[in-house]
Amino acid sequence: MNDDELPKVPTFRRGYRFQFEPAQGCHVLLYPEGMIKLNESAALILEQVDGQQSVGQLTDALAERFPEAPGLRQDVMEFLEVARGRHWIELR
Amino acid sequence: MDGTGSSFAKPGYEPGPPLWLLAELTYRCPLQCPYCSNPLDFAKHHDELSTAEWIEVFRQARALGAAQLGFSGGEPLVRQDLAELIGAARGLGYYTNLITSGIGLTEARIASFAEAGLDHIQISFQAADEEVNNLLAGSRKAFAQKLAMARAVKAQGYPMVLNFVTHRHNIDDIDRIIALCVELEADFVELATCQFYGWAELNRAGLLPTRAQLERAERITQQWRERLAARNHPCKLIFVTPDYYEERPKACMNGWGNLFLDITPDGTALPCHSARQLPVAFPNVREHSIEHIWRHSLGFNHFRGDDWMPEPCRSCDEKERDFGGCRCQAFMLTGDASNADPVCSKSAHHGVILAARQEAETAAQPLDQLQYRNERASRLIAKA
Numbered sequence A: 001m002n003d004d005e006l007p008k009v010p011t012f013r014r015g016y017r018f019q020f021e022p023a024q025g026c027h028v029l030l031y032p033e034g035m036i037k038l039n040e041s042a043a044l045i046l047e048q049v050d051g052q053q054s055v056g057q058l059t060d061a062l063a064e065r066f067p068e069a070p071g072l073r074q075d076v077m078e079f080l081e082v083a084r085g086r087h088w089i090e091l092r
Numbered sequence B: 001m002d003g004t005g006s007s008f009a010k011p012g013y014e015p016g017p018p019l020w021l022l023a024e025l026t027y028r029c030p031l032q033c034p035y036c037s038n039p040l041d042f043a044k045h046h047d048e049l050s051t052a053e054w055i056e057v058f059r060q061a062r063a064l065g066a067a068q069l070g071f072s073g074g075e076p077l078v079r080q081d082l083a084e085l086i087g088a089a090r091g092l093g094y095y096t097n098l099i100t101s102g103i104g105l106t107e108a109r110i111a112s113f114a115e116a117g118l119d120h121i122q123i124s125f126q127a128a129d130e131e132v133n134n135l136l137a138g139s140r141k142a143f144a145q146k147l148a149m150a151r152a153v154k155a156q157g158y159p160m161v162l163n164f165v166t167h168r169h170n171i172d173d174i175d176r177i178i179a180l181c182v183e184l185e186a187d188f189v190e191l192a193t194c195q196f197y198g199w200a201e202l203n204r205a206g207l208l209p210t211r212a213q214l215e216r217a218e219r220i221t222q223q224w225r226e227r228l229a230a231r232n233h234p235c236k237l238i239f240v241t242p243d244y245y246e247e248r249p250k251a252c253m254n255g256w257g258n259l260f261l262d263i264t265p266d267g268t269a270l271p272c273h274s275a276r277q278l279p280v281a282f283p284n285v286r287e288h289s290i291e292h293i294w295r296h297s298l299g300f301n302h303f304r305g306d307d308w309m310p311e312p313c314r315s316c317d318e319k320e321r322d323f324g325g326c327r328c329q330a331f332m333l334t335g336d337a338s339n340a341d342p343v344c345s346k347s348a349h350h351g352v353i354l355a356a357r358q359e360a361e362t363a364a365q366p367l368d369q370l371q372y373r374n375e376r377a378s379r380l381i382a383k384a
């Protein structure tokens, strides 16, 4: 994902639902007949996907929250790229 | 223990949550697929849980961690309370899946389900060819109805899975099947080679494809995958091979009573949808809580862990990978549900699998000799 995409707004693909599952103690992504358990950093990023914030805004928000984390911007961009590649999210 | 009976929990064995809840709402169905996974004697079981009983099942299973809920059957659309059940399940936080033949669906119902919060619809087809489809389904109007409903499902914005059960009489058409699914904008396509339970087991000689048929179908599917990926097309093709052509069994249900919980129309709880045929007593939600059923019942603990395994599984270093395969298949093909699944080449009964493969080459049954799934046939079978 490159800087041209910073103004784009990520949304979940229709049919993909992100939620916390108390019994599993983690966030999951639910989709037709399937479920992916998310690790903490994936959950933190996907939590920001609200159909409002752009890639740039969401990255800024995370960078502000975790000022100590090195290479955070790049990690977020890479993760969003993977999520898009797997068709979990779409960029508008 | 929750006080509804004694505990058969295995010491040191802690089952995970029943992540997948399958609600088989009814055995009623207008179609007659000769590979239906419903029990052969389904006509004996007319009793169905009420709306309130189903909702209570959903609530209890959700509390134990169930996240995916499949509405299935039979044909779940024959339940007039389906929208209400969907609404209740969605309100509890489930991801709700409707698994239907499309018969009985209308645009108005699709819309009312969306309003209730339905997340996804899966429509099953019998074939890409209208005539073969209708012959297999036992209905002259089925194919046109399915096409119309698949289009309506997408028009209303749902994600859609199309499911084709493949077998020797339709698998050679795989290219057309996939093309049809892509044209209908399916998000996922399940190309599920018949698994031999229920009616499919009865009709095995008429359904099992040859190895050559299977390999060709896999090759064509792979070519389609590459073409779709090159176009960054989101449609995903899932190809399920029949284990009859494997040398090791499938890790059935990911382990007995491990993540799958099936509730049949009358409330009997099963660890998989064909387990009803096993000589094991299974609990009913009318008598026990889901918590008791999942953690403490004899039925759900019977094949947990590995202390029940005889040889060759007992001393096998692969037992944690496949759990000895499928209990139902072991029972159907060897008469003892504890045996190794005969798909395994280490099983003393592997010969029955080899014989079935041979039969597929030389003595297969034509389409018109299949035993179709219907009330009359089921009553005859139940009597015998």
Ligand code: SF4
Pocket (backbone or CB within 6 Å): B029, B030, B031, B032, B033, B035, B036, B037, B038, B073, B074, B075, B101, B373
């Ligand atoms: S497999 Fe066919 S006959 Fe069986 S429930 Fe499904 S649509 Fe009905």
Ligand code: SF4
Pocket (backbone or CB within 6 Å): B248, B249, B312, B313, B314, B316, B317, B318, B319, B320, B322, B323, B324, B325, B340, B341, B344, B345, B346, B347
């Ligand atoms: S012997 Fe049993 S455990 Fe070993 S591979 Fe075969 S089925 Fe699996």
